[in-house]
Amino acid sequence: MEDSELDQIRKARLEQLKAQGGAKASSGGGGGGGGQEQQAQRQQQEDEARKSALNQILEPDAADRLGRIRLVKEQRATDIENRLIMLAQTGQLRQKVTETQLKELLNAMADNKEEEKIVVNRRKGWEEDDDDLLDL
Template sequence: MSDLDEIRRKRMAELQAQQAASQQQMQMQAQQQMQQEEAQRQFESQKKQILSQILTSEARNRLANLRLTKPELVQQIEIQLIQSAQAGSLRGKVTDEQLKVLLQQIAGQKREIKITRK
């Protein structure tokens, strides 16, 4: 019986060690996820601050409305505007009219597919 008890104790110790290792791994993953979320929040905060400096209120409203229907397009435009501002190619704030022109340019880059039936 002592051999059986010894095997049980060893197996129990192995299981406890595995459980402790998996809990530690889960804690590390949760910590990494929290760090990523914090970095994302900081990035969004910085992006919002920069956009408020380079866009007029009408242009910000237009982007906010457009974000509801085409979030990918708005993200692309925001990145392009921020890069332009950091490069120093923007003079003054971007107005609603300038934003409309930029939107038309980006929308014009997309290929239209026309299907004709004969």
């Protein structure tokens, strides 16, 4: 990734942080519907900055794959996007991420994430009581 692209990402993030700080300071005194509009506008700005950063980070094929993942599991796609943006901000990405690299990142994140397991503990003797009732 070029230095100019990293600078653009950093500037977008700085503007995003400034907007968040300004919105918090200005929303402290008033009340009512204006706060919701500011929050919606801030969310829209964050989304635009995020999309811009991802466009600079991802090759088109990788962006398409991430879009397909978002259709199925939105939280997983958001986690991947956050990871990619963090890697770009820390300067760990040297070039645009390819689809193959995105697959590797997906596999790495899937391996790290523990799957939830449901454990069912059955009481012993429960079924025996039921059998006694049915024989009556």
